[in-house]
Amino acid sequence: MASRLWSYFILMFLITSVIFIAGCSDDNEDEDEGSGNDYSSDDDDSSDDDDGLEDSDEDGVGDNSDAFPDDPEEWYDSDKDGVGNNADDFPYDPDETTDTDGDKFGDNEDVFPEDPDEWEDTDEDGVGDNADAFPEDADETTDTDGDERGDNSDAFPDDPKEWKDSDGDGVGDNSDAFPEDTEKWEEDYEPPAVVSTIPSDGDTNVPSFTTFEIEFDEDMNEVETYKLDFEPYLIFSSDIKWISSTKCIITLSEPLKSNIEYTVTISRCRDSSHNQMNDYSWKFTSAPWEEYDYEIIGVDDEYSDLSDSVHFTFEIKNLETMEGRFEVSVEVWDKENPSDIYKNSGTTQIEGSSIDIFDIYVDVPNDWDGGLFGSDVEYEYKYEIIPPLIEPEK
Numbered sequence: 001m002a003s004r005l006w007s008y009f010i011l012m013f014l015i016t017s018v019i020f021i022a023g024c025s026d027d028n029e030d031e032d033e034g035s036g037n038d039y040s041s042d043d044d045d046s047s048d049d050d051d052g053l054e055d056s057d058e059d060g061v062g063d064n065s066d067a068f069p070d071d072p073e074e075w076y077d078s079d080k081d082g083v084g085n086n087a088d089d090f091p092y093d094p095d096e097t098t099d100t101d102g103d104k105f106g107d108n109e110d111v112f113p114e115d116p117d118e119w120e121d122t123d124e125d126g127v128g129d130n131a132d133a134f135p136e137d138a139d140e141t142t143d144t145d146g147d148e149r150g151d152n153s154d155a156f157p158d159d160p161k162e163w164k165d166s167d168g169d170g171v172g173d174n175s176d177a178f179p180e181d182t183e184k185w186e187e188d189y190e191p192p193a194v195v196s197t198i199p200s201d202g203d204t205n206v207p208s209f210t211t212f213e214i215e216f217d218e219d220m221n222e223v224e225t226y227k228l229d230f231e232p233y234l235i236f237s238s239d240i241k242w243i244s245s246t247k248c249i250i251t252l253s254e255p256l257k258s259n260i261e262y263t264v265t266i267s268r269c270r271d272s273s274h275n276q277m278n279d280y281s282w283k284f285t286s287a288p289w290e291e292y293d294y295e296i297i298g299v300d301d302e303y304s305d306l307s308d309s310v311h312f313t314f315e316i317k318n319l320e321t322m323e324g325r326f327e328v329s330v331e332v333w334d335k336e337n338p339s340d341i342y343k344n345s346g347t348t349q350i351e352g353s354s355i356d357i358f359d360i361y362v363d364v365p366n367d368w369d370g371g372l373f374g375s376d377v378e379y380e381y382k383y384e385i386i387p388p389l390i391e392p393e394k
Helices: 002-035
Strands: 194-198 203-206 211-216 227-231 241-244 247-251 261-267 280-286 295-304 309-317 325-334 337-349 355-363 379-386
Touching (some): 309 325
Parallel strands (some): 203 280
Antiparallel strands (some): 194 211, 261 280, 295 309, 325 337
């Protein structure tokens, strides 16, 4: 029973709703007929949009909604930048409108608006970041050899293993064993060698006053202690003077003897890499001395048991035409012990006198002949006189 009542009420509600809607429709038609207004398109020459408004450019978008009512190609300007969406390459970016090179970066922010491969230049060096090997270094743009050093600062832009040449010798520091030395670049394991000498090997008539010169094939270590030997023995300056890194000179402290073959040996030489040279020897022959007219007047010798020495006095005549110096070398030995020889030498500078006298003392042991002051000691001696030499003008 209840269900039937609900069905009845629903049916009545639906019938009432239909009658009400129909009545409203009739009232509206009556009002339209009484007003005399008609908005049909037949009575209006202008183009209307869906709201019945004008569309000046006839682009289908009414003037009220059209951002460009006089441009049939445009009607929206989403980013309000004054350029319609259809022509705007960036319709939602008010700062950009055009992308000339099509790289998706607007011309306003694109540093290279006509280059589709570039749009930014971080270091402002005129080369785009994509092509710039050093986009944050204004001094570099290219790294030809790929060693991460720009070509402008790379001393070897085509060599990936080198980029610096500290000494400017053309050899990169990485392969240069001496990067601070312009003269050397390879590790040196070869000993030095003598390439020339003055006097040369085999020279003859070498002047008595000669300065020796030795040249090596490479830079030498000038602080090393070199050893120089003369045979027969000669006294020379203890200091070797270097006139270059490869050449030195040696000055004699005494003249060469007359017409003697000398052998010179140099040893203990090291180059700048501390390689030691093999001993080097060469020979030369000194010039004969000039003959002088001199005369030995006499040689007086006397043993002194107070001074334990033998005193020799030499008198030489006819020196007025001579120059240079005389040198006398004396040897003394005990007759009973001839193997014990005691020596001394002396020189005298010639001053052009007619007679020159000079003395030499040869020290001997104080126990000669078995006594402290043995007065009857017997000894023998010999002497050699080197005639004066003419030293060349300096």
